[in-house]
Amino acid sequence: MERGWGEGGCRLLQEEGFSQIPTARPRRGRAKLPEMKLARCLQLACLCACALLPTCAADMFTSLLDVRQAIIVERKLIGHLRTYIDEEWDRLQDVRRFYGKVWRLHSELYGGPSDGLANPLLAFTLIKRLHADWLNVVYSHGARDNAQALRRSLEQEADKLPKAEDVRGAARGLMRLQDVYALHVSSLAAGRFRRASGSGRLADVYTSAVAAPLSGDDCFLVGKVAYDEEDYYHSVAWLQESVERFRSPGGGRSPENEGTLEDALDHLAFSHFKTGNVSRALSLSRELLHHDPLNRRVLRNVEKYEKLLVAGPPASPVRPAAKHVKTRDAYERLCQAAGPQAPTLKSAPLFCDYFTNGSPALTLLPAKREVLSLRPLVVLFHRFVTDDEAQRIKDLARTRLQRSVVASGEKQATVDYRISKSAWLKDSAHSVVGELDRRIAAVTGLNVTHPSGEYLQVVNYGIGGHYEAHFDHATSPSSPVFRLNTGNRVATFMIYLSSVEAGGSTAFIYGNFSVPVVKNSAIFWWNLHRNGSGDEDTLHAGCPVLIGDKWVANKWIHEYGQEFRHGCSLNPEE
């Protein structure tokens, strides 16, 4: 929960003389003023409802459980769109019938060899048509009624729709996966999870049964999120993909798109300029002028780029410096290769055994213990819970999940470096919680009843969900960890309640190993030395989940209450 370093502030872009793209661009063909007001009201109504409901669509991207709810919403919308299409289809069939009738009259009777108007019936119907029929067709309420019904059905789901913050969070999740797993962006946009190997060849990191390629507009949105945060390293990569897709046959305009080829070219050009690649900024801006020759801002930029242009190799974008993870390289290496790394294996006398810890509770069914590391001491317990117990715990947590927080001074805060939702379960929630407490007490030999042990914290990760390098123990005396008045968190017992298809390992940065997510197993480690000081070797992280729905449960055990169970010592090495 504690971190030794703070967050960087944010800065407004002020580039002398160059015109950046205005941020609030109107979206084509959508949300005219009254509708915008309605959408705003709906958002406010949702905010009020969210304050009252335990689970709401807020921060949907931070938990896969909430993303699953979005599937239900979209399924409903598909039904409403089907009805709309059917109704509109019938309406257009009627319009077509009217068109056919009038067209036939003109080609066969009015324009024919005999004078059609000589027939008073034809003269009458012409007068009537022009007085009423045409107006009824042209000013029909059918189209409006159908569109209104469709809008109403969307508005009914308003409180369950993702917010701008969710789009940003989901896009940031994709960029995180790109970085931590060194994924090749073109492959990712094509729906494949591949990494460039040393020889430059692409190797599959994960092969998915169904490829889900992204459109030019999908890539535009990811690039735009990066662009808006002045992260031109990511915006260049994603906007380049967007431009290529928008340029390809059939990749152009669609009613559902947020952006166009011109938007992508505009943002990509400026991103290149910002990363020092003026020649690319110039060529893209010229391409943009083909589509939008009178764009004064782009014309001005082209003039300036031409003046700035110097011969020489263009600069390539540099990945933004890590704000949070000082140990980023080690962290990413460990996330990419789950399991013990070579040096640990050679030096440590690691072992596994059946372990009773002298406890009668474990005599008949000993724990399957595997010592993963000696420094820090990390022990894995295989099959610590059953499938049913894991399911029960997740079900209990489901309705209580809230965005996870971390200690920030004396308070708690949501941060980008921990993306998950979590819930606290008391042992009164269900007998299974108390049963797990008893089992944890038996294998650790520690007192885990509240307040010597915190309630069970159940965590569900979101899109690219992770928890960057941190200590579980408090590193500052003002930390909320001390609110229980039972000292610091002396040990952690963490249970994996799910498996994942790829990613999501627990990486011990200084221990130089990572523990893959193995469903129903649990890991235990001491956070404090026996003299009460924090053990820096326990710096650890939850790697981003690449594919899957990761659930863990944390039991944090405090110092007080362990006096006769875990001896103290003045030796700082112990």
Ligand SMILES: O=C(O)CCC(=O)C(=O)O
């Ligand atoms: O999810 C993981 O692998 C680690 C989680 C963790 O360290 C925590 O919740 O404190």
Ligand SMILES: [Fe+2]
């Ligand atoms: Fe942790």
